[in-house]
Amino acid sequence: MNVLGKKPGRVVDKPTNPMVTPLLNDLYQFTMAYAYWKAGKQSERSVFDLYFRKNPFGGEYTIFAGLEECIKFLANFTLTDEEIDFVRDSLPGCEEAFCDYLRGLDCSDIEVYAVSEGSVVFPKVPLLRIEGPVAVVQLLETPFLNLINYASLVATNAARHRFVAGKSKLLLEFGARRAQGPDGAISASKYCYLGGFDATRHVLVLLLVNVAAGRLFGIPLRGTHSHAFVSSFMSLDEIVDKALRSSDGKTTCEDFVSLVQTCLAKIQNSSSLSGIFSETNKSELAAFTSYALAFPSAFLALVDTYDVMKSGIPNFCAVALALNELGYKAVGIRLDSGDLAYLSTEARKFFCGIERELNVPDFGKMIITASNDLNEETVDALNKQGHEVDAFGIGTNLVTCYSQAALGCVFKLVEINNQPRIKLSEDVTKVSIPCKKRTYRLFGKEGYPLVDIMTGENEPPPKVGERLLCRHPFNESKRAYVVPQRVEELLKCYWRGNADEAREELEPLKEIRNRCIKQLENMRPDHMRRLNPTPYKVSVSAKLYDFIHFLWLNEAPVGELH
């Protein structure tokens, strides 16, 4: 017991962003908390579901992300005196006793059941079920939605980009500068990694990936240089320290600049490569040489500052050949403009030409990275056209979720004081599914998930090998019998107040990422395709179906015709 007479709680790290406090909230959550408190209802046991209604990006699946941050928020939920003063000042006529109530508030009476982070999830099925005193749960709504909506959206976007790029390509997140604010940048890096992006598979690939996110979440980072670096050089004369030790440390080339120039002449004199270019840009050559002197074992150059084929590629190859003579292997190039299919193919030809004519093994395998406003469509189009790109750097379209900038998760009351509640709407897709529920994923013979089913809390769980009726929650004609070969309960306890037992541990990001990749691979392919994917089935038990419709009729007003 601590000084407050409470059991010492479970210790969980603070939210990644220190701005995630109970005040990251809509004011109406506080006005409602006050109204509940005034009515003496603040401690009534309530159950809320957090779910979305429609998969994003025209697809039929979503990746669930953001749970860890929600739990960190819960575990550290407390209002400071200064914050309470502000709330008081914002509520007209607020009584002092309410401030006392806020002062003692924490999440020790809250229970959170959730789908495991990184899971493939579907509309209407709760991602979280939150139980506790209604006034407190209400204060969780806005922060939870904020922490889950974007996280799940951008993880899904990353997974979709991975799907179209294919497993063998390197996918790099480039979006820090265009993200919607600092946190957008940091959490985008995290959740893109979760959704299947990698900073590198090849050890030496240096590319730009957000630094802060790497620091916080242990995501591999890689960097290169920008156009400004290239144009900051005027000529090779600028390079003062020209010495470069060989890779094995045994010899030193005293004039690497001359070596680069010799290599450039070699390329110019080779029969099949000459003619493509004449004079290359010397400030670019100086920039590449200088960058190679700084990172001889990680040389990756941006080749489109002046002209890719007439200047960037020959300059790059000259430096790469010079490095090669000292035992280093250059990593490759980045293309950031122009016709990426054409340029990557031409670049590959040039590299292979050098490998062949100048007898440099593996020179043709140089890594070609492409960026410049890439998205699902452009990557797909490049694939159809044919290209030689090994790595895609995707920025704006990925992190801002440009093609659909928001996921519409909602947070609905489904039970209070053991009374099931329903939210009606003229739009059937907006009617909520009442009751404290359990949810299961049923798998078929081939190992694919077949259907998700929601049941009342006390119904017996679906059993392997036993026939079960799965009903569409709102369309009476849509139903199917299923004999599951495997049953997985989806909602697991991630938070049970201060109790440290009987709840899931928060997992490392890498495990969450592995779950995501594995579950995506295990989906039936027709749910995953980009064009006209088949919707995955989401259902309720027969018993829950009947109850929903009983409650619906009960609550809906009867019209009168005059």
Add this chain to the structure above:
Amino acid sequence: MNVLGKKPGRVVDKPTNPMVTPLLNDLYQFTMAYAYWKAGKQSERSVFDLYFRKNPFGGEYTIFAGLEECIKFLANFTLTDEEIDFVRDSLPGCEEAFCDYLRGLDCSDIEVYAVSEGSVVFPKVPLLRIEGPVAVVQLLETPFLNLINYASLVATNAARHRFVAGKSKLLLEFGARRAQGPDGAISASKYCYLGGFDATRHVLVLLLVNVAAGRLFGIPLRGTHSHAFVSSFMSLDEIVDKALRSSDGKTTCEDFVSLVQTCLAKIQNSSSLSGIFSETNKSELAAFTSYALAFPSAFLALVDTYDVMKSGIPNFCAVALALNELGYKAVGIRLDSGDLAYLSTEARKFFCGIERELNVPDFGKMIITASNDLNEETVDALNKQGHEVDAFGIGTNLVTCYSQAALGCVFKLVEINNQPRIKLSEDVTKVSIPCKKRTYRLFGKEGYPLVDIMTGENEPPPKVGERLLCRHPFNESKRAYVVPQRVEELLKCYWRGNADEAREELEPLKEIRNRCIKQLENMRPDHMRRLNPTPYKVSVSAKLYDFIHFLWLNEAPVGELH
């Protein structure tokens, strides 16, 4: 002088978001800094321009925002030992002496000239001109872009919504739950306010606006309740404490619930209002009554949980009438679904009917708030159709900038060591304008801005009354003579290292907001219209034009035809 032998610097608050540190960066900024340092170039004096190439949302103007956060970032720029360790580990072969260099790094050698925050700005004209040691300026690129891109985008989006809604409507930002992360929510609130949103003009309007943003930036906050609050009630029996003191404090109504029921009966019995509805939903009535008991002077109810016209409006009116009898004035209603034009008109009729039939002065002036996926188009459509909405709550589409989720600000080197630099591209719109420049806005006889012009740093400034040739930077046939009636220099010094003199102060948000509103009002109307707006002219001086094209020819490779 402090211990480091430096003059004590100007003290500026830290960035609003504590995650805004030098590590909020692309790794390649650090690899470049290292390469500059290795080449001994790290201190070369460089000039970079930050600008965008295209106005967002299909419009012809943009609001500049985010400057204050950039200056806060600059002023507090320092790398901790832990951060330096991480950078070292991320750079292959990083020398220890580079870490020492990083350790001493700050922005005391940096100068920032910027357009005033809240200004109306246009493509290609620098928003910021940043000068200083090239390795340091490079480390500012990603954070500056991150802090300005979204801020300017969402401020512009807010201004566009204000334009279409008209001056007299109340505009409320509702987006915390759908924003792209916590910071997206907080900065959206700030920059929407800057762009012309208000939390309230009417003192008692209680609506949901993000709390944390209000705390940090002093934006007025208002709240109401949600559907969950309504469905958390079962019946009027739940209300235990039924007493309500009258507004003047002189009397107490011991049974406010009965008073509400009496009022409901009055409405039901009135000739013109009966017939519209029969039985209203009793849990809704209980929720409204309870909310009114908590906030008698700020009663604003969400009326669409069950049925707007058959239940929500009559229930609201019953409670509002009861409050009226005790001397309170209800604020109004919120509609969150359905046909907002129709429902707002019907609600207004109902309110006016009560004012007329039951003789309740001003009852018809009840505030009608509308929300539910509103955006520029839907507000415009509502205006064309006719409606009775007084206040719009705009969420997802506003804060995520759903119709265009990113602004493409770039950061380009324009001069180094007094040598102008140009970035070429096959796409002419991507060619950068070289040189350290000054920029001016020229105003015409009618007071409207006519054109922005960029000149070389040392050219004489445009003079009032003197004819001046303004040239399109890239299209030789586009040019015009202008005789300005007023000339405004756009770039002002906001940061000059540690020097405290001769630079602009950071302004309070309210002043920035006033500038924004004033400048928008002062634009020629054809630039502002939603459909086919006229582009505002952006130009360069004749001298700068000639220089750009000289440099261009100089740098571009000459093709060879074979």
